[in-house]
Amino acid sequence: MPSVTREQVGGVGGAGGYGEGIHFSAPLVSLDNSSKNKVPEISLANFCSKYRIDDDTHALLAYNEFNPVNSIFEIDEAVFINDLCFKVGQIAELRWALRKMLAEEKIEITTSGESSTTDIFGGRGGDGGIGFQRGGEGGTGKPPKISAQDIFRFNEIASGIGGAGGASELPPPEVAKFLAAMQSTAGSRSRKDPILKGGQGGLGGYGSNIGGVGGIGGASQIPAVNVSLFAEISGGTGGGGGFSKVEGGRGGNGEGPDVPSHLVFIDDTTRRRIPHKTLAELGLNAPLRQLLEKNGFRTAGGLFEAYDSYFPPDQFKMGQIALIKSTLKRKFSIT
Structure with a gap:
């Protein structure tokens, strides 16, 4: 032939x-209607102050009129990134604050339906x-x-x-x-x-x-x-x-x-005990800290809510991702 x-x-x-x-x-945090109804109404200003949301993220939320903050549970993550121009780090920081709030209120994160x-x-x-x-x-x-x-x-x-x-x-x-x-x-x-x-x-x-x-x-x-x-x-x-x-x-x-998947998985018991720590307080080196800040990260909590897909290989080296993981585990005694 x-x-x-x-x-x-x-x-x-x-x-x-x-x-x-x-x-x-999916929404930043998936809740069924029963769980959503248990979340107390909290103003955006009080939420951002209590859970130390940075000024840029606060301004974006205010511009898009997420007030009270409960309305965030109705919007998918893709909308925040593609339509509202949030950085992946800002998404992670916001998810951490929401999950921290739910953990403190002892509201279970559930999704159900027929x-x-x-x-x-x-x-x-x-x-x-x-x-x-x-x-x-x-x-x-x-x-x-x-x-x-x-x-x-x-x-x-x-x-x-x-x-x-x-x-x-x-x-x-x-x-x-x-x-x-x-x-x-x-x-x-x-x-x-x-x-x-x-x-x-x-x-x-x-x-x-x-x-x-x-x-x-x-x-x-x-x-x-x-x-x-x-x-x-x-x-x-x-x-x-x-x-x-x-x-x-x-x-x-x-x-x-x-x-x-999450860089480091933690449960709600661990989430409740982790204090507010900035990237500087974690002791990460300056170049890595600046790279994280460029992508919207500000705290250890945000890193706990970050997916590995948030760290593309064209921006982050394998050793940098490994350093973030080991630092979080060591600083907060996570096994």
Whole structure:
């Protein structure tokens, strides 16, 4: 069978579309309505003073009229970051203050709801068009947007499905039949209660010379504290490589689930005993302290509420993250 290089223009199937995974968003602290009703109303000014919220964060909260502070429990973290322009450190500091308040009030952090048999699926990208030299790429399948407080309304939550890549020409009848059978199972789902599924990459398009590359099956991102909401969390499924009589296309990658976790986990008993400590009082070196402050961190409490995803490798070195962990454990006797 003759070999064909990928630089060859004619007869190349289109790439399968990207099946985008869900970036799961939850409130800074997830509470059910029963717990929310137990939280005493506290003004923003009193809250920021008592729990030592810095002036910049206080100003952002005041500008967006989070007063009384109880209203913060109704807004997802993604809104604070993407729409209200909070830094990740400010989010962590605010979460620490809220959890500290709840711990002092002895209010349990709970999320509950009635289970449902309703399913919710992401969008499906359109298939790429036929091109007599190169088929078009399949479209992106976007995931549904859903908050933690609405999880129990659904039995299954599935991410987007990428569209199939377009053919470089009309395939022979026997090939067309084979491709139709493959596509009929590309987005199949088994039913289980409740589950969170990653994206499904689109099937690479038929190519008379080179089959199209299968699309990437994007993974869902869900914080570790929320994984117990699901019986199953699966990664993305890469799309199959496109069929060709000469050179078949490469299959797409299926991404694994991304589960950010706290740098150092503590329970409410430990949370209540930890005093207010600034970054300077922790004894962190000046360059690391300045880097943390640039990202909105101000206190040890904020670091306890930070996810590892808040410290990207293009900003923080592995040794710096290890130093933060060891310092928190040593300073507060955490085993």
